[in-house]
Amino acid sequence: MNSFGNIFRITLYGESHGKEIGIVVDGCPAGIPLAENDMLTDIERRKAGGYATSARTENDIPEIRSGIYRGHTTGAPIMIAFRNENFRDEDYQFDGFFRPGHADYAAYRKYNGYNNPLGGGQFSGRMTLPIVAAGCIAKKIIHDVEISASILPECLKNVERALPDDSAGGIIECRIRNLDAGIGEPFFNSLESLISHAIFSIPGAKAIEFGNGIASASMLGSEYNDCIVSSDGKTATNNCGGINGGISNGNEIIFRTYFHPTPSIAKKQHTFNFETKQMQDFEIQGRHDVCYALRTPVIVEALTAIVITDLTLTSGQWK
Secondary structure (H helix, E strand, O other): OOEEOOOOEEEEEEOOOOOEEEEEEEOOOOOOEOOHHHHHHHHHHHOOOOOOOOOOOOOOOOEEEEOEEOOEEOOOOEEEEEEOOOOOHHHHOOOOEOOOOOOHHHHHHHOOOOOOOHHHHHHOHHHHHHHHHHHHHHHHHOOOOEEEEEEOHHHHHHHHHHOOOOOOOEEEEEEEEOOOOOOOEOOOEOHHHHHHHHHOOOOOEEEEEEOOOOHHHHOOHHHHOOOEOOOOOOEOOOOOOOEEOOEEOOOOEEEEEEEOOOOOOOOOEEEEEOOOOEEEEEOOOOOOOOOHHHHOHHHHHHHHHHHHHHHHHHHOOOO
16 A cells, blocks of 8 residues: 555655656654755655665655644644656657566556556656655654664665676664664564565565564574663664564664665666567667665665654654
8 A cells, every 4th residue: 555654654656757746745743844945855865866776866855735824733633745847758659568677577467558657657656756755754753762763874885887888776774862662562563564565665675684683593592682771771782673572772873775776777688578489689769877875775774764654653662
């Protein structure tokens, strides 16, 4: 479905090459100062046009169409829209091919060919733009919580290897500070569960780990356990990544998201043609990111803020 959240609930609409894309944010408390300009810094961080990113550049100007009166939220649903202007449908005429690595074939089967495939349709990374806008609202609600994400430097070496006709993935590390202990609703709405649910909604996210999650499988209990060193719950180590039993423990929360390489590459590929019923060479034209992971840190932050905001409102701990 295109909605996520319990109290602080977001609903996406639109497609990559449609007239517009947008989001409806429900459950935002009344009285939060909000204007379009508040979103521009994070929107700029997500934009294409920089190093190893797509040449498709849009104005990405947010239009708040409801839920605001005299510069503050009203408590009613907030609708934010973005117009699509700089798209080229002709780049997506593939003559019997489905692009390897994309959702094209799976979507065709699910929707019996009625889906709009241009630019990836609703499966496009462009759909993360409204999420960033919603994340700006969430960050205002939980303004004392610091959420910061960045790409791990070692990933940039693969970007250099991928140029000019291939692509690269990346690892985004996110850190959450100043989050009180006690956030999370076990069993199925644990903090890890909901963050993972949200992050896997980002096109291209393929794995996630909290703290030293992957390494923990080969550690001993005496090596992994985080001993408490003070009455406020601070620990000597942070192998669990700030979460125990699906609930924040007051320490810094750390998780890493692994993104696969951009599926659209200039390099020739040999794949099945559904019109000729033969294996043939296939080349993709158009404007695509060499490494779209470079643009995802702000998206990871936005979805993390949305999850924490929803859980905070659900638990009644919002101040």
